[in-house]
Amino acid sequence: MMNTQFNESVTRALAEMNFDSLAQAEQYCKAHNVDPKTLVMDTQPIAFESAADAYTLGTAMALFRKASNAEQAANIIGEGLQAFTKPGSVAEQRQVGIGHGALAARLLNEESHCFAFLAGHESFAAAEGAIKIALNVNKSRKNPLKVILNGLGKDAAYLISRINGFTYVRTQYDYQTGELVETERRRFSNGPRGEILCYGADDVREGVAIMHREEVDVSITGNSTNPTRFQHPVAGIYKAERTRQGLPYFSVASGGGTGRTLHPDNVAAGPASYGMTDTMGRMHADAQFAGSSSVPAHVAMMGFIGMGNNPMVGATVALAVAVSESQNA
Secondary structure, eight states, X not given: OOOOTTOHHHHHHHHHTTOSSHXXXXXXHHHTTOXXXXXXXXXXXXXXXXXXXXXXXXXXHHHHTTOSSHHHHHHXXXXXXXXXSOTTSHHHHTTHHHHHHHHHHHHHSTXXXXXXXXXXXXXXHHHHHHHHHHXXXXXXXXXXXXXXXXXXXXXXXXXXXXXXXXXXXXXXXXXXXXOEEEEEEXXXXXXXXXXXXXXXXXXXXXXXXXXXHHTXXXXXXXXXXSIIIIIHHHHHHHHXXXXXXXXXXXXXXXXXXXXXXXXXXXXXXXXXXXXXXHHHHHXXXXXXXXXXXXXXXXXXXXXXXXXXXXXXXXXXHXXXXXXXXXXXX
16 A cells, blocks of 8 residues: 555545545455455556555545445545546646546446447557446446447457457448448357457548447547547547537547657657647547556556556446445445
8 A cells, every 4th residue: 555645635535534544445445345456456457556545545435425326436436536646747637537437427327328448459458448347337227338449450359359258340431422331240258248349440430430330429549559540530520520410429538648659740749738649639528538548657657546547447437336336235
């Protein structure tokens, strides 16, 4: 457990529960049959200790305040995450912890029907988040939430599907008519993982068409590979088109803030804008996170905890559901 001596926000949150340390908060969670650290590390094994600590605080707060349902628990967990942001940092300014709680709450809300990880298929971060959501979110929903991955590259989508047990959906986009046709569907497992659909697009136009096909109403972008070539343009164009249709779409930009992605089009934006990925995220996002969708160190660099933003979404949902189940046991 980290030393909270110099973090006034964490100290205040602990004081609300009459605790002096995070160790007490951890014991409180375990007494309610919830183990935040184990769940966090199970979601993303390379996450830092700070992530386990932040989720321990948020979970304890949700239990202490007797959250009436998983949606409410998610928002309270977000308060715990926010307490761990470094004063004056990008993460604090953007209210990233609060944003994570709000996103998880939205996924637990019955009005949300389809959630997309809008990724570059560059890493397993989207898969880690998707798996945790698929295994947990529907425990507290009446109608199941559809979870999809929509990324650049059909071969990459096939590999991600096969390795993780998802259902691979191959499509063909007609550039003359704008029609999207499904040409193949292959399910790689029979359990909840098999319910996750994984699409691979050839370009932005096909990516947008996939979003319309699945009627995505909530999404989070990946930020490690292809962010300026695929994810952010797809989210931005889809946002504009959904708005014209009068339909809801809550867009989250998972990364940005570091200017670390050294593609020429990112670097050209200069350090003042934190890189082109960050700038593009601001153009479409209802909530913007900071750092990386996948790399714990890059999220920590932004003054937050060490866990990729995509896996964090899964962890927040899973712990909110665990709190709800504990309260209703």
